[in-house]
Amino acid sequence: MTLASCRDCENFEDRRDIDGVVLCASKIGPYVCCDEFEPRDETLSENRLYNRFCLECANFEDVDGTPICAKNHRPGIACGMFIDRFEDLNGTRQNSQMQTVLIEYAIKHSNPEPIPEWLVEVGQRIKL
Secondary structure (H helix, E strand, O other): OOOOOHHHEOOEEEEOOOOOEEEEOOOOOOOOOOOOOOEOOOOOOOOOHHHOOHHHEOOEEEEOOEEEEOOOOOOOOOOOOOOEHHHHHHHHHHHHHHHHHHHHHHHHOOOOOOOOHHHHHHHHHOOO
């Protein structure tokens, strides 16, 4: 089992740099780091808010899928309603690529010839 962080969830919105809060669309308090955060990797800036999550803390350990904090805290990990935001982005990227193919075809073939079947299939796969 791989532990996930709220920052990688589609429901998560980080507004710590704007008004000091983090939000969750599922109305679950999203987990960020505690005040004793120490960056695991020395190259990461501890002042950069994107890095300040328990999974990036030197005190955090993942033991067979169980989160453990060396400071005896309850480490924050993603909840059961976690939705990987990168999977959604892949769908958006694919839709954009298909739309680009349609636009390129329309620019190159401005005469009223029939649209090829393969291009019709591409157009039907685009999710709006």
